[in-house]
Amino acid sequence: MKQKDEANRDERYAAWVGFDWGDQEHVWALQWTDTGERELGRLEQTPEALDVWLGQLMSRLNGRRIGIAIEQKHGAVVWMLLKYECVEIYPVHPQAAGQFRQALYPSGSKSDPADGELLLELLVHHRDRLRPLEQDDEPTRRLLMLVEQRRHWVEEKKRHGNRLSARLKVYFPQVLNWFDDIGAAPVLDLLARWPKLEQLQKAQRKTLETFLRQHRRTPEEAAAWAKQVSAAVPAVQDAVLLDSYVLEVTALVALLQQLQTSIKKFDTAIAETSRRHPCWAIAQSLPGAGPVMAPRLLAAMGNGKRYQNAHEMQCATGIAPVTVASGRTRIIQFRRACPKFLRQTFHEWAQHSMKTCRWARAYYDQLRTAGKRHHAALRALAFKWQRILFRCWKDGVAYDESKYIASLKKRNSPLSAWLPE
Incomplete structure (x- = not known):
């Protein structure tokens, strides 16, 4: 083990840290590379507490670096640590940390070392198995965040769209037959203006035809739809159900409209960032790779x-x-x-x-x-x-x-x- 520790020794680093992060409080274990002395401590999950702790450490580093092992590759703590140039992050997969603990301390006793100390052991003695966190260039990181966030909001739109469909099936099923895409602008605009069949049937025929033509439908399609509206029969008559469902549908429509607006903003930001990326021409050349x-x-x-x-x-x-x-x-x-x-x-x-x-x-x-x-x-x-x-x-x-x-x-x-x- 001593020979392996000597091989793992790196003069660029003054200390190694095992960092057990938490939502409210962090626990850390530190070992100085020159003396082998260890220190243990806790700090609150605030930027101020982290800044004070690292400021105190930096005054003792003599211009050298500090390596930190943490069970996180992305997240609040990692982003806060990355703003310090002297810090090198060594992400540890939670499963790897758990198996390392199980291998060394299978009993699971309360007297076993804390997670911070286990991460420190892993970093000091098995650093050759870990890879320091390497960040992508700025355009790539920006683009990756944008496309991941866009996908999240697209999934949210789909989820709320499914909820809207479920409610309409109960009291206003005709809408699902009139339109193919429940999350499309014509459907949302219609429900925002006429959230139930009774209100829609009170609208003048000319108003209905104009509404549909404004959403790029032919006059013939608009006229046929107006006839279907006048011939439709309410699915339910329960006033309690209607009132509560109309209120929820109105809320869902507003949510979906806001999500559509937000997704368009993401699309604009993604397009602008992509065009500035040095490898954009390669990505565009790939078959089936659209906007x-x-x-x-x-x-x-x-x-x-x-x-x-x-x-x-x-x-x-x-x-x-x-x-x-x-x-x-x-x-x-x-x-x-x-x-x-x-x-x-x-x-x-x-x-x-x-x-x-x-x-x-x-x-x-x-x-x-x-x-x-x-x-x-x-x-x-x-x-x-x-x-x-x-x-x-x-x-x-x-x-x-x-x-x-x-x-x-x-x-x-x-x-x-x-x-x-």
């Missing part, structure tokens, strides 16, 4: 320096399967420990790419013919795509389908036989 998917792929790939090789990218994004081996048994499983948003990005794009990419469609069909299920085939296609993406980003060149197909034929790839002439 939504291209920025997501750009955020996933960054400037091409995030991954050392294609296999690392495939594992880090959850596209590559994981092999579990025990004795003579080997099982290939779906990789669950990964950033879900990144895995979802490549998975969804693989499906989009088949619409315009000949070899992608042929490869998917080949896998399906061989017995692969839909999502397994998409992951295999995404796996293949990632090798191509890694090379494009590494070389700084746009994707060229004709070159790739020519390469397949030159290598006599089995896939070339599936390609349409």
